Structures are given as C-alpha cells and as structure tokens.
Amino acid sequence: MKKNEQTKFWLAVLFLLLLIIFLLIYSIYFINTELIKHIKIPLWQRILVVYSFTLLAILNLFTVKILFSAISILKATLIYKDNIKSLDNFINILRAQRHEFNNHLQIIWGLICVGKYDDAAHYIEQISENLKSTSKFYGLGCAELSALIFAKSSLAQKYDINFEFHSSVDFSNLRFDSMDLINICGNLIDNAFYYAACSLSKYVLFEINDTGSQIEIVITNSGSYIEDCKKEKIFEFGYSTKNSTGLGLFIVKSTVEKYSGQIEVFSEYKNYDKHEKEGYTTFRVILPKKI
Template sequence: MKKNEQTKFLLAILFLLFLIIFLLIYSIYFINTELIKHLRIPQWQRILIVYSFTLLAILNLYTVKNLFSALSTLKTTQIYKDNIKSLDNFINILRAQRHEFNNHLQIIWGLICVGKYDDAVRYIEQISENLKCTSKFYGLGCAELSALIFAKSSLAKKYDINFEFHYNVDFSNLKFDSMDLINICGNLIDNAFYYAKCSLSKYVVLEINDTGSQVEISITNSGSYIDDCKKEKIFELGYSTKNSTGLGLFIVKSTVEKYGGQIEVFSEYKSQDKYEKEGYTTFKVTLPKKI
C-alpha cells in the first residue's frame, strides 16, 4: 500500500470513528428528549441503544489501534526488505574487491620486478583511496548496519548530500538486536535526507560512539528547524510533516524505549551569510549497554 493510499485509509477510519462517537452522543441526547418520552419507548430499549453505540465506539477504537499497529509492522517489514537488499549489495561489493585484489597484487609485483617503484607506490595509493569508501564501514561489528549505512551513503551521492559518518563502537560485543539498530538508524537517516536534499548546504552527519556505559547515536541535518512545542509531538503515532504515515519517528522512540534509552532533539538556526539563515536539527539517541 502506497503512502498516499495509507493516509486516505487512515482518514477514512478516523472519520468513521468520529461518526460513531457523534451518533453515540446524539443518541444519548435524543432518547432523553420529551418527544421520545411522549412516544413511551420502553426504558430498556433506550438503554440498549446507548449500549449498542457505546460498543460500536469501543470496537472502532480497537480497530484503529490495530490498524496503526499493522502499519507499524508493515513499515518495519519494508525496512527489513530494504536492508536485505543493501546487505546483498554490500556483500557483492566485498566479493568484487576480493576478486580484484589478486589482480592488484600481480600488477604491484610486476611494477616492482621491473624497477618501477614510484609507479608501484602511486598504484598502491590509488587502490587505498578507492577502498576508503567501503573500508570505513567494516569496524562496526554489525554487518546489517554496515550494509544499511553503506547503502545510504550511495543514496546521499544521488541527492548530492554531503554525508559524513564517524564511529567509535564495536557492536559485535554488545547485546543489541541488529534489526533494532536498523530501525533507529534507518528512520533517522531517511528523515535527515528528506530535509537535507532540499537545503542550501545539503549536509548530514551521523555519529555512533561507545561512551563506556552507553552507546550514543546522533544525526544532524541541514534544512529543518523544529519548534520546542513540537519536539514531543513529532514522536506521536500518525504525526507527520512530510505527507507520510507518521510512523518513522514513532518506531524510533518505541525501539529506544525498549532498551530503556532516551531520545533528544536539538534544533537551531545557523547563519549561512549576512542575509540568510538555515535550520539544523540533531536527534541524539542514548542506549544503555547493560540491558
């Protein structure tokens, strides 16, 4: 189901819910009017009407709750599918690099054998520069997260976004579910890219650090400013400023709370020049290591 279709479906369900509630309130008022009393409708029938509409209202509330839960699951499933695709691409790149490595060794060996030492050095430097694009993701200790961030870095090039990634953490020794890390980082990166790609500086920086007792994930993007009064509202189920389902940040907060962590939002305007200012927003997630 597409985002626009999801939004229309949700609006239809909410409209039905409000209609049922309105009918419930109206029925309570109507059965107590003088007209109904003169018609001498038995009390038990009036009570039955009220209870019937009350039951319908409760059932609709339950339906809406399950609907949002289903959409949340659908969103998470889509993230998993995207991550599997990213992981496949990442593995294929590593396989290709391993295949090319033997060729590189033969070329370097040949240059050394014929005395072309300077050419061998330049060739090694060229290989090293080309490997930097993927090697910086190796040390995370979570192949799924490495694949996700690598895929997002490729997407950043497509949107001409200056995407920086820094980390000081090894997830291989930490008790975090890889899918939870993907839920957090994937949604935050997508949210950051959405605003950065239309901004002046097109800037996004992701940092993941092990501080000893906890893991901190922070992402800063240009192109957005969030008022203080909206910093809590953006995590509410269904709330969105992007014509979407409003599930992304809700999933992030729910996942963070699962680990007893916290998420904070910092937003400010930074002057680009004398006449223009651009908004910058940072989401900072703190996850305790002892879970």
C-alpha cells in the same frame, strides 16, 4: 499497544462507560415518564428499550478494542514492510561490494599471471589506501550497520553532501538487534540527507558514542528548522513534511522505545555568511546498553 495508544483506548472505554451510565439513567427516566405511561406502552417494551441501549453501548466497547488492535496491526505491518525494504537495500550493498572485491581479485591475479608483480603490488597499495579512508565505517562491530553507513557515505558524495562520521562504539559485545540499529540510523540519515541536499551548507554530522552506561546516536543536518510545537508531532504515525509515508521518524521512535531509550530534538539558526542564515537540526537518541 504503545503508551499513547493505551491512553487513547482507556479514554474511549471511559467515555463509553459514562455513556452506558447515562443511557441507563435516561432509560429508567424514560420508562417512568408520565408521557410514556399515558401512551400506554407495555412495560416489557420499555424494559426492552433499556436493555437494547445498554447492549449497544457494551458492543461499542468491543468495537473500540477491535479497532485499536487493527490499527496496531496495521502499524506493525508497515514497519515490517519498511524493514524488508531496508534488508533489500542491505543485500544490494553486499552484492555490490562482493562484485567490486571479485573485480579487484581478478585484476591482481591477471597482473601476477603476466609477471607484472610491481604493478600488482602498486594496485594492492591503491586498494589499501582506499580501505584506509573507509576503515572508520568497519570498526563498529556490526557488519550490517557498517555496510549501511558506508553506502550512505557514497550517496553523500553523489549529492555533494559534506558527510562526517565519528564513532567510539563496538557493538560486537552489545545485544542490539542489527535491524533495529539500521532502522534508527538509516531513517535518521535519510531524513538528514533530504534536507541537507537542498541547503546552502549541505552538511551532515553523524556520531555514535559510548558514554559508559548508554549509547548515544547524534545526527545534525543543515537545511531544516523544527519549531518547538512540532517536535512531538514529527514522530506521529503518518505525519510528514516532505510528501513521504511519514513512517521514518515514527519507526525511529518506536524502535527507541523498544529499548526504553529516549530521543531528543534540537533546532537553531546559524550564520551561513554575512547575509544569510539557515536552520540546523539535531536528533539525539539515547539507548541504555544491552550487554
């Protein structure tokens, strides 16, 4: 269980222990009251009442433990379900890229077969220029994460979002699970795109930086402002402001905690023009290096 879940569990246990003590004291008092003695309830029945109350309280302790375990299993199941969805999306991305690559090869081969060598060379140059614009996505040392960010950049074009990406990290020498990186980055980007798409600026900045001892993942988007009182609540299981499952940011924080990292949230208002302002929100994830 996570730290906050353990806190809740031990608070529940403490409450039930206090309840047991209270029931024992009350039961002893109940046995020895003049009213009960006057009614002449047999001693064994009075003792049975004491033990029944005590047993019931103890059983409640096990019930609470089972309940918290069931909640933890449910959360894990939902996270695995989301991971499977992310994996399916990644497989579809790879299929689309393979299909595009095969088309390029067929066209080049066809031009060579009919003697159009200059056209083939020109076509290869065009492909090379396109690859230059996307090469920044493939220097991460993690093919899965590169494919994810490349796909998100295509989605940004579809929704006319100004998506900037910068990176100074090579994950090939670091021990981070690729699915964990996808969980963190994918959910943060999806969240940012949701608000940016409806904003005035339609702006998202995504950065992954190597600071020496840690990795920083920073994403800023226009179109949202998070009040200080809600900066912790947004990471709670099931909490959502956009009619979704409320799993995205919960998964991000759970994955960050897996690596003993931290996540910070900053929000501010900026001038869009002389007459309007809009909110900007930044999520900053700090992960200790795993070498």
